[in-house]
Amino acid sequence: MTDRLESVNTIRAHQRTWLAETRERAESGFPFVICTSDEFEEILHAFGIPVLVINYWNFLITAQRKVRHFSEVLETRGYVGPHFFALGLASTLEPAEAPWGGLPKPALIIGATRHETELKVTETWARELGCPYFPLDFNFASPYRRLPPDDWWASIRDHWEDLVDPARLELRIAQNEALISYVEVLTGMSFSFQQLRQVMERVNAQMDVMTEARDLIAAARPCPVTLRDQVSAYQTNWHRGTISGLAHARAYRDEIRQRVGDGVGAYQNERIRILYWSMAQEPDFHAYLEERYGAVFVGAPYGAMPQTYARTVYRDDPLRALTARHIFLFDMTSTSWMLNEARLYGVDVVVGVEDASAYPSRFRQACESAGLRYLAVPRVTDDPEVRSILDRFFTE
Numbered sequence: 001m002t003d004r005l006e007s008v009n010t011i012r013a014h015q016r017t018w019l020a021e022t023r024e025r026a027e028s029g030f031p032f033v034i035c036t037s038d039e040f041e042e043i044l045h046a047f048g049i050p051v052l053v054i055n056y057w058n059f060l061i062t063a064q065r066k067v068r069h070f071s072e073v074l075e076t077r078g079y080v081g082p083h084f085f086a087l088g089l090a091s092t093l094e095p096a097e098a099p100w101g102g103l104p105k106p107a108l109i110i111g112a113t114r115h116e117t118e119l120k121v122t123e124t125w126a127r128e129l130g131c132p133y134f135p136l137d138f139n140f141a142s143p144y145r146r147l148p149p150d151d152w153w154a155s156i157r158d159h160w161e162d163l164v165d166p167a168r169l170e171l172r173i174a175q176n177e178a179l180i181s182y183v184e185v186l187t188g189m190s191f192s193f194q195q196l197r198q199v200m201e202r203v204n205a206q207m208d209v210m211t212e213a214r215d216l217i218a219a220a221r222p223c224p225v226t227l228r229d230q231v232s233a234y235q236t237n238w239h240r241g242t243i244s245g246l247a248h249a250r251a252y253r254d255e256i257r258q259r260v261g262d263g264v265g266a267y268q269n270e271r272i273r274i275l276y277w278s279m280a281q282e283p284d285f286h287a288y289l290e291e292r293y294g295a296v297f298v299g300a301p302y303g304a305m306p307q308t309y310a311r312t313v314y315r316d317d318p319l320r321a322l323t324a325r326h327i328f329l330f331d332m333t334s335t336s337w338m339l340n341e342a343r344l345y346g347v348d349v350v351v352g353v354e355d356a357s358a359y360p361s362r363f364r365q366a367c368e369s370a371g372l373r374y375l376a377v378p379r380v381t382d383d384p385e386v387r388s389i390l391d392r393f394f395t396e
Contacts, residue, residue: 005259007251008229014248015235019100022050026104031187034088034103034125035110036118038329039136042203042241042322043180046195049187052103053238054122058087060099062281069097085118089125107186108132110179114139132186134179138172140329148328150336156328157310164327173323193318199241200318203309206246210236210306213253218299218345222265223273224256227282227297229266234302240309269294272394275347276300277338277363283351284382285390293394299345304337305330335366342372349373353380 026032033044037055044051061070062084070090071083077093079086091098106129111122113135126133145165149155156163180191213233217225233252239245271294276283279301289295308330311321331337342350349372352363356376360368367374375393377386 005225005229005233005252005255007248007255008232010251011233011235011248014244016100018050018239019052019103022052023101023104025050026106031107031189032104033108033110034106034122036112036114036122037238038140039112039326040110040176040179041238042199043176043191043196043319044183045239045241046199047183047187047189047191048195049107049183049189052106054085054088056235056238057091057099057103058084059281061087061091064099066097066099070094079124082117085115086121089121089128092125092128105129106131108134108183111135112139113137134182136172136175136179136326138168138175138327140325140327148331148334150334151340152331152334153304153308153337153340156308156330158312160311160321160324160328161314164324168327169320169324172326173320176319176323176326196318196322197313197316200311200313200322202243202246203241204311206236206240206249207306207310209246209249209253213249213256214299214303214306215344216253216256216260217303218341220260221346222263222267222270223296223298224259224264224266226266227276227286227300230300231282231302234305237306237309267296270296270298272296272349273298273345273347274349274351275338275342275345276351277341278351278353278380279332280353280380283353283377283380285377285380285386288382288387289390289394292391295349295394297351298347299341301332301341304341333362335362338363339366339370339372342367342370347372349375351375351377353377 022032031049033049033051035041035051035053037053041051041053061067067087070087073090073094074083074086091102095102109122109126109131111119111133113119119135123133148163152163184191217223236245236248267290269290274295274297276297286297311325313321350367354361354376355378364374364376377389379386
């Protein structure tokens with residue numbers, strides 16, 4: 001495996017610096033917000049208010065292998081059950097063990113009704129911190145009022161009005177406007193539509209650059225970027241529409257272009273190309289697959305997602321375009337999207353993280369219908385049971 005990309009090292013270092021500066025500013029009284037992902041970040045960027053996305057923080061805790069510890073923290077406080085989304089709450093309950101010195105107290109936590117657990121966790125988190133809480137309805141995970149076409153990703157940028165329910169759009173616009181007014185009162189800061197227009201322009205440019213990077217990776221033989229670096233580079237998405245986010249995305253794309261030109265491969269032993277169709281972390285068994293079978297992960301949904309964030313702004317109304325994206329961002333249940341990515345990367349196998357004991361999933365059925373091999377693994381750990389599943393599949 002090659003060394004990590006310099007651009008990715010820079011992105012990771014920027015996250016540390018950004019958090020340290022944000023903590024220092026928050027402790028001196030400047031507002032800071034914690035937010036569920038893909039809900040309100042661009043609007044906060046237009047305000048100039050730093051925002052930390054809960055999913056990113058929880059993945060950082062996972063990367064530092066502190067999930068068990070913080071799950072036990074939650075258990076002792078009476079919060080029983082699966083705990084990934086609540087890891088940030090746990091890090092507040094025991095800040096001494098939190099990554100990078102922990103989080104400062106936010107001026108506001110923004111939650112979402114897209115999942116009952118997320119709603120309860122963010123509400124509880126705000127109560128533990130003693131800060132205001134604002135939940136938002138009609139999120140991208142809400143049930144559809146109209147089914148998107150099979151190739152929805154091809155029309156999502158320019159024809160987003162055809163993909164959302166008009167009544168829900170108007171209601172969510174009203175909620176966003178109410179939250180904007182609330183943030184103005186809470187912080188004493190003024191919202192600027194001109195700033196939001198500029199943020200949206202940079203979002204579109206940034207997502208175009210990241211999609212170019214994905215296309216370079218998918219077309220190259222051998223694969224020029226490890227899955228680890230591809231996922232790490234996605235951190236630029238939590239700074240969507242910022243000057244630094246766009247700059248980091250361009251540096252990442254340019255380094256990939258250079259590696260492709262130089263014929264640099266990310267893996268020493270690439271014989272079988274795998275699409276990892278999961279939002280979970282990179283599997284611990286990846287190194288075993290490469291060493292034993294020459295099977296490597298060349299792509300994941302994180303490469304496909306940037307194209308889903310770009311929206312054409314019509315009638316000089318950036319808030320409407322952004323709000324439509326809040327309602328429909330992407331569809332992770334879409335088998336056609338998965339197959340499109342599999343064809344783009346030219347993979348031999350698709351791997352999903354799921355319980356395959358009951359019945360074949362829609363993803364397995366779609367792959368088999370398309371003549372593509374599909375492997376379901378129950379978890380991402382590298383343990384004897386998982387290895388036996390891998391061995392049976394790759395020796396068939």
